[in-house]
Amino acid sequence: MRGATRVKWAVGVTAVALTAAACGSSSDNGGGSGSGSGGVVRASWGDPQNPLEPANTNEVQGGKVLDMIFRGLKKYNPKTAKAENMIASSITSGDSQNFDIKLKPGWTFSNGEPVDADSFINAWNYDALLKNAQLNASFFSYIDGYSKVHPDATGAKSSATTMSGLKKVSDTEFKVKLNQKFSLWPDTLGYAAFYPLPKAFFSNHAAWLNKPIGNGPYAIQSYTKGSKMSLRKWDGYKGPDPAQNKGVDLRVYTDNNTAYTDLQAGNLDLVDDIPASQLKNVKSDLGSRYINEPAGIIQTISFPLYNKRWSSAQSAKVRQGLSMAINRKQITEQIFQKTRTPATDWTSPVLGDAGGYKAGLCGAECTYDPAKAKKLIQEGGGIPGGKMTIGYNADTGSHKEWVDAVCNSINNVLGNNTACVGAPTGTFADFRNKITSKQMDNPFRSGWQMDYPLIQDFLQPLYYTDASSNDSHYSNPQFDKLVNEANAETSTPAAVAKFQDAEKLLVTDMPAIPLWYQNGSAGYSDRITDVALNPFSVPVYNEIKVK
Amino acid sequence: MGRYVIRRLLQMIPVFIGSTFLIFFMVYALGDPVAALFGDRAPDPATAAQIRHDLHLDDPLWKQYLIYMKNIFTGDFGTAFNGQKVTDLMGSAFPVTIRLTVVAIIFEIIIGIILGVITGMKRGKPVDTGVLLLTLVVISVPTFVTGYVLQYVFGVQLGWVSPSVSPAAPFNELILPGLVLALVSLAYVTRLTRTSIAENTRADYVRTAVAKGLPRRRVIVRHLLRNSLIPVVTFIGTDIGALMGGAIVTERIFNIHGVGYQLYQGILRNNSPTVVGFVTILVLVFLIANLLVDLLYAVLDPRIRYA
Numbered sequence: 001m002r003g004a005t006r007v008k009w010a011v012g013v014t015a016v017a018l019t020a021a022a023c024g025s026s027s028d029n030g031g032g033s034g035s036g037s038g039g040v041v042r043a044s045w046g047d048p049q050n051p052l053e054p055a056n057t058n059e060v061q062g063g064k065v066l067d068m069i070f071r072g073l074k075k076y077n078p079k080t081a082k083a084e085n086m087i088a089s090s091i092t093s094g095d096s097q098n099f100d101i102k103l104k105p106g107w108t109f110s111n112g113e114p115v116d117a118d119s120f121i122n123a124w125n126y127d128a129l130l131k132n133a134q135l136n137a138s139f140f141s142y143i144d145g146y147s148k149v150h151p152d153a154t155g156a157k158s159s160a161t162t163m164s165g166l167k168k169v170s171d172t173e174f175k176v177k178l179n180q181k182f183s184l185w186p187d188t189l190g191y192a193a194f195y196p197l198p199k200a201f202f203s204n205h206a207a208w209l210n211k212p213i214g215n216g217p218y219a220i221q222s223y224t225k226g227s228k229m230s231l232r233k234w235d236g237y238k239g240p241d242p243a244q245n246k247g248v249d250l251r252v253y254t255d256n257n258t259a260y261t262d263l264q265a266g267n268l269d270l271v272d273d274i275p276a277s278q279l280k281n282v283k284s285d286l287g288s289r290y291i292n293e294p295a296g297i298i299q300t301i302s303f304p305l306y307n308k309r310w311s312s313a314q315s316a317k318v319r320q321g322l323s324m325a326i327n328r329k330q331i332t333e334q335i336f337q338k339t340r341t342p343a344t345d346w347t348s349p350v351l352g353d354a355g356g357y358k359a360g361l362c363g364a365e366c367t368y369d370p371a372k373a374k375k376l377i378q379e380g381g382g383i384p385g386g387k388m389t390i391g392y393n394a395d396t397g398s399h400k401e402w403v404d405a406v407c408n409s410i411n412n413v414l415g416n417n418t419a420c421v422g423a424p425t426g427t428f429a430d431f432r433n434k435i436t437s438k439q440m441d442n443p444f445r446s447g448w449q450m451d452y453p454l455i456q457d458f459l460q461p462l463y464y465t466d467a468s469s470n471d472s473h474y475s476n477p478q479f480d481k482l483v484n485e486a487n488a489e490t491s492t493p494a495a496v497a498k499f500q501d502a503e504k505l506l507v508t509d510m511p512a513i514p515l516w517y518q519n520g521s522a523g524y525s526d527r528i529t530d531v532a533l534n535p536f537s538v539p540v541y542n543e544i545k546v547k
Numbered sequence: 548m549g550r551y552v553i554r555r556l557l558q559m560i561p562v563f564i565g566s567t568f569l570i571f572f573m574v575y576a577l578g579d580p581v582a583a584l585f586g587d588r589a590p591d592p593a594t595a596a597q598i599r600h601d602l603h604l605d606d607p608l609w610k611q612y613l614i615y616m617k618n619i620f621t622g623d624f625g626t627a628f629n630g631q632k633v634t635d636l637m638g639s640a641f642p643v644t645i646r647l648t649v650v651a652i653i654f655e656i657i658i659g660i661i662l663g664v665i666t667g668m669k670r671g672k673p674v675d676t677g678v679l680l681l682t683l684v685v686i687s688v689p690t691f692v693t694g695y696v697l698q699y700v701f702g703v704q705l706g707w708v709s710p711s712v713s714p715a716a717p718f719n720e721l722i723l724p725g726l727v728l729a730l731v732s733l734a735y736v737t738r739l740t741r742t743s744i745a746e747n748t749r750a751d752y753v754r755t756a757v758a759k760g761l762p763r764r765r766v767i768v769r770h771l772l773r774n775s776l777i778p779v780v781t782f783i784g785t786d787i788g789a790l791m792g793g794a795i796v797t798e799r800i801f802n803i804h805g806v807g808y809q810l811y812q813g814i815l816r817n818n819s820p821t822v823v824g825f826v827t828i829l830v831l832v833f834l835i836a837n838l839l840v841d842l843l844y845a846v847l848d849p850r851i852r853y854a
Contacts, residue, residue, distance in 0.1 A: 047812065050584065051630035058586050133597040135585055154596040209630055225631050226639070227714035227804045253711070254811070257695070258802045261710040265703045395815055429583035429817040436582045436589045448587060461588070469588045 039246030039546045040232075041528055043270040043539070044259040047226050047252050052212050054195040055127030055134040060449070064538050066192045068231055068248065069110075069214030071239055073101065073120070074190040078534035078543070081296070081350050081453035083187040086239065087115060087196070087215075096183040096490050103172045109198040110219040110234050117174040119196035125149070125162045126202070127193060136193040138468055139451075142185060144177040181488035183495050184456050191452045217243040217542045227252050243542040244530070263523060269546075270531065272522040272539050276398050279337035279521075286523045292339055295537030296348045296450035297518035298458070299340070301390060301406070302472045304440040305511055309384040317380030319510035320365050322443075324373035325413040328366075331405045332516050339521050342366075343514035346506055347458040348450065350535040356455025356496040358503075365507050366514055370413045377414065386416075389423035391444030393431035399445055400424065406515070435471050446471050446512060453535050455499045459483065463502075463511060474511035552838070559834050564616075566830045570823045571612050579604065580817035584628065615823070625820025627813070633824040636809050641828065643716045644805035647797070648790045650718065650725025651732070655783060659733045663740020663779070664772065670745050678741075682734035694727045694800040711802035724801040728794060732786050739782055743775035750774075773847055780847065784840030788833030 048062030054070065057063055073088040085091070087107050093099045107115035126132055128140040130150045140146050144165030149158050165177040178185060188194070196215065201208045211220050219234040232247035251268070253259040256275040262268040264285065274282055274290070282290050303310045303319055310319070328342035341349070345361035364372075377383065390407060392399040400422060407420035423442065425431040434440060448469070450457050460483055461467050465475040479502050486498030506512075520537025530545045581595050581604065599605045603614055618625065624633035666675040685693075701723055702710030712720045747753060748771065756766045795807035806825055813821030844851045 048629060049816065050628055058588070130593055130597055133594050133601065135590075135594065137594055138588075138591050150591075150593060152591060152593055154592045156593060224639075224714060225629065226636070226809075251714075252804070253802050254804070254808050255799045255802065258698075258711050258800060261698060261703060262802075265706065265710045267709055267711065427577065427583070427815060427817060429580050430578040432582040432585075433578050446587065468591065471589070 041245050041248045041270060041541065041544050041546060042268050043248055043250055043541070044253050044256070044262075044268060044272060045229070045250035046273075050135065051209050053134065053209070054123070054197065055136040055139070055193045057192060058135050060536070060538060063192055063536075064541075065212075065220075065229065065231075065250070066195065066214070067216070067538065068218040068541055069212060069216045069220060070192070070195040071107075071214075071216045072190055072192075072195045073103075074186065075241075076190045076453055076535065078532065078540045081352065081355065081535040083190050083452070086190075088186075088189070091186040091189070093183075093186075096181040096185075096488060097178050099176045099178070099186065100169075101174055101176060105172055106238055107215060108236065108238075109200075109213055109215045110236065111198060111200055111213050113198045113200070114171075115196050115215050116171040117168045118171075119198065120194075121162075121166045121168055121174060122199075122202065123195065123197035124166060126197065128163060129161060130156075130158045134193075139188070139191065139193040142178045142180065142182055144179045146179065180484075183487060183489050184454050184492070187454055188452050188457075217241060218248065221247070241542055245528075245542075245544050245546045248541050248544075260523070263525060266525065269525045269528050270522065270539060270544070271524070272520070272533070272537070274339075274521040274523055276336075279339060282521075282523060289524050289526065289531075291522045291524075291531065291533055292519050293521075293533050293537075294341065294349045294535075295518055295520040295533065296350045296453055296535050297447065297537065298343060298346065298348055299445070299447045299515045299518060300343075300346075300512040301443050301515060302446040302512040303443045303510075304438070304472065305475075306438050306473045307441055309441060310443075312381065312384075314380040315384075316509055317376050318383065319380075319513065320508075321373045321376030321378075321380060322383075322410060323362075323365055323510060323513040324367065324369045324376065325410045326406050326513070326515070327368045327409045328516055329368065331402055331409070335401050335405055336516075339519045340516035341519065343516050346462075346503055346512070346514050347455055348517050350450075351453055351455055351458075354493075354496070355453060356458075356499055358500055361500065361503060362507050362514060365510065368409075373413050374415075383414075383419055387418065388420050389442045390420065391423045391425060391431070391434075391440060391442060393426075393428045393445075394424040395427045403445060438473065443513075444471075447518075450536070455496055455503075456483075456487070459499055459503060463506065472511040474509065476505055476509060479505045479509075552842070555838050555841070559831070562834060563827065563830065567616070567619075567823060567827050568612060570826045571615065571819065572608065574814075574817070574819040574822050575608055575611070577814075577817050580628075580819075583817065615820070619824075619827075624824040627821050628816055628818055633820050636821065637824065637828060640804065640806045640809045640825070643803060644791055644794055644798070644807065646716060646718060647721050647725055647728060647794055647803060647805060648787060650721045651729035651790050652783065652787065654726055654729040655733045655736050655786070659736030660740050660772075660776075660779065662737040664744055664767065666737065667741040667744025667775075668748070668767075670741075675741075678737065682737050685730050685734040690727060690731065690796050691800060693730060694724075694797060697723060697727055698800060714804060716803055716805070721803075724797050724803060727800070728790060728797040732782075732790065735782060736779055739779050740775065743778055744771060747771055747775050777844065777847055780843050781840055784836050784843070785833075787836040788829065791832055792829050 046061040049059050050056050052062050052065060054066055057066055071086050074083045075086040077084055087103055089102045089104045091099055091101050124140055127134050128137050128146055128149050137150055143163050145163035148160040149163055167175040169175060198213055200213055211223055217234060217237045218231040221230040221232045223229045229250045233243040256273045259271045260275055260278050263271045305311055332340040332342055344359050344366050347357050349357050351357040390403050392403050403422040407422055410420040411417050448462060461469045463470060463474050464483055465480050482498055482502035486495045489495040489498060520533040522533055522539060524531045528544050528546050530543050532540050534540050581598050582590055603611050626632055627636060662678055666678045669675050698710050701707050708723050753771055756770045791806060794805060795811055798805050798807035809821060810825050
């Protein structure tokens, strides 16, 4: 019967479609609901960009996890940002160049391996070795012998596999020799790149990457890449800051709006990135469960000082004038709903006065003054060619609004509606390529999230000659000299004072205009309490209590 | 029929090679992904060179393409930046998106065709005008607006469904996203069916069937509907590919980790293995869906036959 065959065809087609759809549906059940897992915090997360390895993670999302499952020699106090000894019992030096590191006994990884001097030495040698192509390898560049394991030139080969500056004394003690004086170096050791690694990391790397093993208050229970990670309190943790909850479920959200909606619907406990479009409602929605705290992030506009448009002798006056033409207060209030604070120096308030933050260091040059701004720009010969753009990437972070507002502010001062316009670039990748290959003709947006809460981290990587993030390619021998002197100081206050002297040079040279300090913003459900953000704007997960 | 199917399958080979090359070329033109890996920090030249070498980015484009194709034939679709095999990404993403698409297609077929038949039979009546207006509204409102509105109403205000879909994405959680994804196509299916039905109600064979005294239900389903469905089937068939690719917006709104999400990440991070691999599969899906449509013609109308 013809009719019957036809029906068979149709049934066949549908069956194929349904089988295809059904496969894989049973892989992970009961995912997002979280019901029945009492005492566990359900938090939003973003997909880490790179594999989770201490020295290969340079963005917040991967860093969050590393900070939960690892503890290093030092840890930054979540409230004061001060570097405090964690695994280290003491780090001493007589000359700011040779350091003696002693470890507290008794620390172990969650697989039972002890945390000893080898855990650090092996990890650091692995991280620095060129062959392993770790994104944060340059953090080890101060250690003596780095240039042999990681030569700088393209195509060069390592001539050693271990750094000569690392010397094991005993299981609980090792010595580090730096290739230059750097008094604040111990305070950098809280950064994720310096975490120790267990032997399991080296013996079965692939397995470790699927389920990283650390020595922190949490251990990873399960990890489905791209969608979910379940962390549970590790009962064997001996450190002073054990988890106050039973665990944390991190759920990947593709859109922070959806995470916020899930928070409102009661499916999520913690959102650490409030979408810009919700900032207006967030106080009425969440009340006191909304956090808006300063973080170690500063936004700037950098100038391509290598380009002849911006390299003339008088150009600094134009740059200063442009800085004075930006109405920071108005923009932070109207566009950012006060989640940014107008910047008055090149560091961040989270450093505190003792750490090197100095409100008003930039002075009049960073204060809105239309009349003086116009005068300065004209004295400097005006904007090169009468027109400039401000570059930004259009894919993330909704930069368009504030760039347009900054241009608007400049245009109003100059009385010229076309003097400044925004110049979007499609993707962040493309934007960074243009910057690092020195192809910019005009100023562009730049941001800096600190690696560790030190004034050094806000100045040296950004403005030292040929430093890794010197996007402006600013070079001032006087600045370099002051930074070197600061690093050679043996006392922190003296070092900070020298750094501030260097920072004052930025006021006259203005290689980058400080715009505002960024706040971390988060919201949480009424199921949890004791939620706070650390100076890196990451929630302090281990302190959170579940009702 | 068998020979026709084989010929169609062979045609897919040049299409497959051409499309992969085009996509490869376009992703390559987006620029070098290595600088973005380092965030705000400028890459140190040695590490960047090492990464470029590991990813074959220092080879000329044609050579990269050849390496890529060679790997594909050994089942290796490359690795995403987070260290996952692209085949693993596909294994987790495609079932989810296929399920979402199936839900959407079922909505299209059931609601779209029923509404189309009703309005086609009652042309000019208030029901017809009402549905026409409704479909016009649906077509003119962008998907992300309907998506966010329905999500807020059903997910937050009424609390009937969860606003986001869990990683496992079972069928019952995909009903609302599937509806959102289907809405625009659904409106088109309704309108297509309506026109087609309205045209065929005046056809001779329908009049004959009615004159023979066949029950009304049988006239509509067996005679009228079957002949009217040919343009609708064509539309739904081509729509399968479009839905899978177009799920980017819907998947983002409902936090579904499917093809759209992986493609978006791939493009954002300039990761050519992910983008090329996923689009290649989408191209194949599109081709197969079209083949199935052509085969269904013969089922619907025996006069259409293939040698």
